[in-house]
Amino acid sequence: MTGNKKLQIWVKEWADICQPDSIHWCDGSDEENQKLLDLMVSSGAAVRLDEKKRPGSYYFQSDPSDVARVENRTFICSAKKSDAGPTNNWSDPQEMKKTLLPLYKGSMNGRIMYIIPFSMGPLGSKIAHIGIQITDSPYVVVNMRIMTRMGKAVLDILGNDDFVPCMHSVGAPLQPGEKDRKWPCAPIESKYISHFPETNEIWSYGSGYGGNALLGKKCFALRIASSMAHREGWLAEHMLIMGITNPGGVKKYFTAAFPSACGKTNLAMLIPSIPGWKVECVGDDIAWMKFGADGRLYAINPEAGFFGVAPGTSMKTNPNALLSCRENSIFTNTGLTPDGDIWWEGIGYDIPPGTITWTNEDYDPASGKPAAHPNARFTAPAKQCPTIDSDWENPAGVPISAILFGGRRPSTLPLVCQSFDWNHGVFMGSIAGSEVTAAAIGLKAGVRRDPFAMLPFCGYHMGDYFAHWVKIGENAPNKSKLPKIFNVNWFRKNPEGKFLWPGYGDNIRALKWIFERTEGADIARETAIGYVPGEGTIDISGLSEAAGNIPELLKVDKNEWIDELKLINDHYASFGDRLPEEMKEQLQGLTSRLENAR
Ligand code: SAT
Ligand code: MN
Numbered sequence: 001m002t003g004n005k006k007l008q009i010w011v012k013e014w015a016d017i018c019q020p021d022s023i024h025w026c027d028g029s030d031e032e033n034q035k036l037l038d039l040m041v042s043s044g045a046a047v048r049l050d051e052k053k054r055p056g057s058y059y060f061q062s063d064p065s066d067v068a069r070v071e072n073r074t075f076i077c078s079a080k081k082s083d084a085g086p087t088n089n090w091s092d093p094q095e096m097k098k099t100l101l102p103l104y105k106g107s108m109n110g111r112i113m114y115i116i117p118f119s120m121g122p123l124g125s126k127i128a129h130i131g132i133q134i135t136d137s138p139y140v141v142v143n144m145r146i147m148t149r150m151g152k153a154v155l156d157i158l159g160n161d162d163f164v165p166c167m168h169s170v171g172a173p174l175q176p177g178e179k180d181r182k183w184p185c186a187p188i189e190s191k192y193i194s195h196f197p198e199t200n201e202i203w204s205y206g207s208g209y210g211g212n213a214l215l216g217k218k219c220f221a222l223r224i225a226s227s228m229a230h231r232e233g234w235l236a237e238h239m240l241i242m243g244i245t246n247p248g249g250v251k252k253y254f255t256a257a258f259p260s261a262c263g264k265t266n267l268a269m270l271i272p273s274i275p276g277w278k279v280e281c282v283g284d285d286i287a288w289m290k291f292g293a294d295g296r297l298y299a300i301n302p303e304a305g306f307f308g309v310a311p312g313t314s315m316k317t318n319p320n321a322l323l324s325c326r327e328n329s330i331f332t333n334t335g336l337t338p339d340g341d342i343w344w345e346g347i348g349y350d351i352p353p354g355t356i357t358w359t360n361e362d363y364d365p366a367s368g369k370p371a372a373h374p375n376a377r378f379t380a381p382a383k384q385c386p387t388i389d390s391d392w393e394n395p396a397g398v399p400i401s402a403i404l405f406g407g408r409r410p411s412t413l414p415l416v417c418q419s420f421d422w423n424h425g426v427f428m429g430s431i432a433g434s435e436v437t438a439a440a441i442g443l444k445a446g447v448r449r450d451p452f453a454m455l456p457f458c459g460y461h462m463g464d465y466f467a468h469w470v471k472i473g474e475n476a477p478n479k480s481k482l483p484k485i486f487n488v489n490w491f492r493k494n495p496e497g498k499f500l501w502p503g504y505g506d507n508i509r510a511l512k513w514i515f516e517r518t519e520g521a522d523i524a525r526e527t528a529i530g531y532v533p534g535e536g537t538i539d540i541s542g543l544s545e546a547a548g549n550i551p552e553l554l555k556v557d558k559n560e561w562i563d564e565l566k567l568i569n570d571h572y573a574s575f576g577d578r579l580p581e582e583m584k585e586q587l588q589g590l591t592s593r594l595e596n597a598r
Pocket of ligand 1: 209211218
């Protein structure tokens with residue numbers, strides 16, 4: 001319990017509305033965790049995995065209607081619609097609360113209301129923030145225990161201070177005597193993932209899955225935190241944080257933002273293919289950054305775990321991710337093998353006979369249905385990552401030397417390119433995106449812009465967000481100490497549609513060039529779009545086939561860029577008068593540099 005008056009009142013108010021059978025304040029202990037897991041095993045919601053194969057780990061299957069974040073049911077409820085901007089679903093805050101209150105009324109009948117105190121970031125860090133989540137899902141509690149620092153210690157640190165209230169219900173009250181479902185949730189049309197950025201509140205209803213329900217992650221650490229950061233002058237970003245050490249023992253930290261399906265977790269846990277280089281992981285998804293007393297930008301990973309996409313993760317593609325979930329982990333919507341282990345497509349070995357699919361059916365290759373849902377996830381403690389950085393819990397954060405943006409671009413964007421300056425780097429972030437095929441998104445094919453990889457995660461107007469990044473550069477205590485900004489593209493293809501770059505561990509070759517550029521090395525060639533590697537400056541030692549592709553990978557094609565300008569103009573038009581002058585100037589600058597280019 002707590003002496004915090006605001007917290008006491010808040011919990012009482014919600015208990016009166018949701019009418020749970022009882023209230024449980026989570027202390028975060030091993031005993032509590034085990035009790036909840038045992039409870040879910042005995043109710044049939046969870047399967048305990050084999051103690052030898054997967055110690056301390058559990059398996060869940062969600063409802064087939066509740067398998068991912070629901071962007072069309074995610075709302076930013078600012079007083080003015082214009083403050084949510086063109087990239088968010090908006091609803092009036094009062095209207096949204098009027099819609100939701102009747103849904104929450106009695107929504108916890110027959111259930112326990114759990115109170116989860118959690119810290120995003122190392123306990124006591126000046127960059128960290130505390131949230132309290134109310135939930136009626138024990139699955140959420142055991143996941144939040146991995147993904148955040150959770151429990152009594154957080155209440156002790158909170159004292160009488162303020163916190164971010166995160167309200168969650170799966171929206172499936174039980175009648176007296178009614179048997180619970182394996183994965184309770186509400187139908188899609190009554191799911192609401194609502195954010196009130198002006199009052200720092202989150203109201204989530206109807207879903208038990210991932211970012212819809214583990215409210216510390218996308219809802220707090222990105223949507224609410226980005227608007228707090230906007231007001232307070234810091235950065236809350238959808239970025240991995242990695243440490244990179246050269247053979248001489250010099251260590252630097254980079255952050256990187258990529259749209260989904262670009263291998264962000266793989267990059268965070270990369271195993272370098274060049275001898276002597278070392279990459280360590282601070283975080284794989286979110287970075288909170290503030291200037292330190294020395295004028296450098298410092299980043300913390302607000303999370304304590306990985307909520308990673310399982311399919312495609314193998315000892316070949318990402319051994320460190322696979323090793324991170326070797327024990328004490330939670331698996332959701334993977335396949336379940338007869339010997340009590342998990343399996344998914346792309347795990348690197350054949351499916352054991354008798355495997356059960358995520359929909360709880362016998363796996364049948366003839367059906368064409370996968371064993372694991374494509375968005376199946378592992379929840380694993382970050383400290384179990386073999387390459388976790390020794391400073392990953394440093395409350396001061398780690399000093400950032402470079403910021404990377406990227407996307408899947410089969411053409412146009414070179415392997416790596418450095419911005420001319422901070423605002424040009426902000427421009428690079430603002431036009432980031434991936435080229436998608438029509439089938440993949442059910443929309444028209446083309447470049448899907450995902451500025452700063454924040455499209456579904458920015459809690460306010462995206463144009464104001466660009467302006468905020470410009471302001472961070474302007475107000476930097478020491479401009480020469482700002483991180484350098486780069487764009488990378490691992491996905492360039494030849495005209496036959498074959499990837500030119502091997503990716504994975506060989507991405508260290510681009511990271512090495514970036515590392516050297518942050519030290520001012522004279523290894524760049526100036527082009528209309530920025531600095532690209534000069535001839536012979538990408539380390540190709542031990543790189544067989546792809547070495548011959550380097551000229552193509554570094555090509556800046558004027559005609560492709562003239563086409564790109566049209567697309568950028570369309571993209572920018574959507575931000576109307578909130579597009580900062582500085583970004584218009586960047587676009588103009590690029591246009592005239594291209595016109596003058598040979
Ligand atoms: O489900 S989450 O939002 O936590 C993960 C993701 O969609 O990237
Ligand atoms: Mn993410």
